[in-house]
Amino acid sequence: MNPAIQDLYPPDFAHCFGCGRENPHGHQLKSFVEGNEVVARFTPSPHHMAVPGYVYGGLLASLADCHAMATAAADAEQTAGRQVGDGPAPRFVTAALRVDYLKPTPLGSELEIRGHVTERSAKKAVVAVSITVRGTQTVSAEAVAVRIPKSMESPL
Amino acid sequence: MNPAIQDLYPPDFAHCFGCGRENPHGHQLKSFVEGNEVVARFTPSPHHMAVPGYVYGGLLASLADCHAMATAAADAEQTAGRQVGDGPAPRFVTAALRVDYLKPTPLGSELEIRGHVTERSAKKAVVAVSITVRGTQTVSAEAVAVRIPKSMESPL
Numbered sequence: 001m002n003p004a005i006q007d008l009y010p011p012d013f014a015h016c017f018g019c020g021r022e023n024p025h026g027h028q029l030k031s032f033v034e035g036n037e038v039v040a041r042f043t044p045s046p047h048h049m050a051v052p053g054y055v056y057g058g059l060l061a062s063l064a065d066c067h068a069m070a071t072a073a074a075d076a077e078q079t080a081g082r083q084v085g086d087g088p089a090p091r092f093v094t095a096a097l098r099v100d101y102l103k104p105t106p107l108g109s110e111l112e113i114r115g116h117v118t119e120r121s122a123k124k125a126v127v128a129v130s131i132t133v134r135g136t137q138t139v140s141a142e143a144v145a146v147r148i149p150k151s152m153e154s155p156l
Numbered sequence: 157m158n159p160a161i162q163d164l165y166p167p168d169f170a171h172c173f174g175c176g177r178e179n180p181h182g183h184q185l186k187s188f189v190e191g192n193e194v195v196a197r198f199t200p201s202p203h204h205m206a207v208p209g210y211v212y213g214g215l216l217a218s219l220a221d222c223h224a225m226a227t228a229a230a231d232a233e234q235t236a237g238r239q240v241g242d243g244p245a246p247r248f249v250t251a252a253l254r255v256d257y258l259k260p261t262p263l264g265s266e267l268e269i270r271g272h273v274t275e276r277s278a279k280k281a282v283v284a285v286s287i288t289v290r291g292t293q294t295v296s297a298e299a300v301a302v303r304i305p306k307s308m309e310s311p312l
Contacts, residue, residue, distance in 0.1 A: 017204050017212040025203040047181040048173050050249065051308055056173040057250045058218025065214050093206065094213045098254045104308050152207055152260050 004030035005038065005070040008089035013148070018066035029063055031070035031115070033084050038071040040113040048107070055105040060131060060139050063113055065094050068127035068143035071115035075125060092125070092145035093152065105131065105138040123147045160186035161194065161226035164245035169304070174222035185219055187226035187271070189240050194227040196269040204263070211261040216287055216295050219269055221250050224283035224299035227271035231281060248281070248301035249308065261287065261294040279303045 006019040006029065017026040031040040042063055050056045073089040105111070112132045119126040124146050131139035162175040162185065173182040187196040198219055206212045229245040261267070268288045275282040280302050287295035 013207050015205050015208060017206070018214045020205075023203055023205070025201075045181075047179055049171050049176075049179070050173070051169050051247070051304065052171060054308055056218075057253070058174045058214070058221050061217040061221065061253060061255075062212075062214025065217065091207070093260075094255075094257055096254070096256045097213065097217060098252070099217075100252045101250055104249075104305075148207070149260075152210055 002032050003085045004032055005074050005084060005089050006030055006066070008085060009091055010088045012153070013091040016066065018062045019070065027062065027066075029066045031067050031113070033074050036116065038067065038074050038115045040067050040070075041110050042113065043110045044107060046107065053107055055107050055111075057099070057101055060101070060105060061097060061099045061141070063111065064099055064129045064131065064139065064141035065097050065143060067113045067115050068097075068129050068141070069094065069145050071117060071127045071129070072125040072145035075117040075120060079120060091148045093148050094143055095124075095146045096144040097141065098143075099139060099141045101138070102140055103136065103138045105133055109133050158188050159241045160188055161230050161240060161245050162186055162222070164241060164243075165247055166244045168309070169247040172222065174218045175226065183215075183218065183222075185222045187223050187269070189230050192272065194223065194230050194271045196223050196226075197266050198269065199266045200263060202263065209263055211263050211267075213255070213257055216257070216261060217253060217255045217297070219267065220255055220285040220287065220295065220297035221253050221299060223269045223271050224253075224285050224297070225250060225301050227273060227283045227285070228281040228301035231273040231276060235276060247304045249304050250299055251280075251302045252300040253297065254299075255295060255297045257294070258296060259292065259294045261289055265289050
């Protein structure tokens with residue numbers, strides 16, 4: 001199996017609340033290359049609710065966000081002629097995020113989060129993300145990912 | 157002092173992970189009418205990080221989201237000729253959310269979240285939100301809020 005992209009982030013960038021392997025309080029989202037897409041699966045906890053029975057939109061935005069950054073990282077590696085896992089994954093951060101809640105997302109089932117890059121340049125990528133539950137897409141998102149600026153590379 | 161708008165949501169709609177008074181695992185954001193705006197203040201926990209030193213973008217999206225729904229609720233009450241607190245606050249849910257991360261948001265300080273309605277109709281409002289920390293705006297967001305549909309009004 002491919003490694004999770006987030007598990008290839010350098011240790012200093014592995015504390016993200018959404019996807020950092022070093023953040024025990026966080027969601028620890030893990031995204032994998034599958035064919036031409038990047039895919040993550042996540043089952044929200046019962047307390048991740050908006051109103052009873054439905055997933056909290058802020059969690060869905062968070063999952064789309066972290067998944068988009070991982071998708072951008074995988075795409076950057078592939079565009080550079082490397083395979084994901086050949087070395088540390090480049091860390092992208094979010095410049096903009098747009099989330100369309102197409103339908104309420106029911107709680108209690110695994111979510112499938114899929115991403116692919118729609119535009120790329122040396123320092124930036126635009127990533128399209130879908131979230132599907134029980135076979136129905138409930139969320140469409142788009143994120144602008146940029147290579148982490150030097151100013152954010154402070155040590156712990 | 158005015159009541160928090162989220163504390164006026166009916167009990168069935170008070171479990172939101174971002175702002176529900178009945179969700180002990182959640183952020184419990186509280187938004188208040190102040191003059192012509194709605195304002196919330198929130199200090200992220202140390203584990204709410206993106207990379208060391210900076211606030212997680214998914215949390216910022218979540219705060220903007222819940223604050224926008226509260227802003228729409230307050231505006232709907234005022235547009236109907238009522239004061240916030242005269243009765244239960246109407247519950248809006250998010251149809252779309254756009255977040256622009258203008259600058260990295262430093263961890264360790266209180267965030268000030270401000271919202272106001274820019275467009276309104278009987279069932280919908282568009283809300284502009286800003287997040288400021290240490291006197292500098294770091295996030296600009298816009299949310300489309302809609303009155304909660306009957307299909308989401310299921311009991312616990």
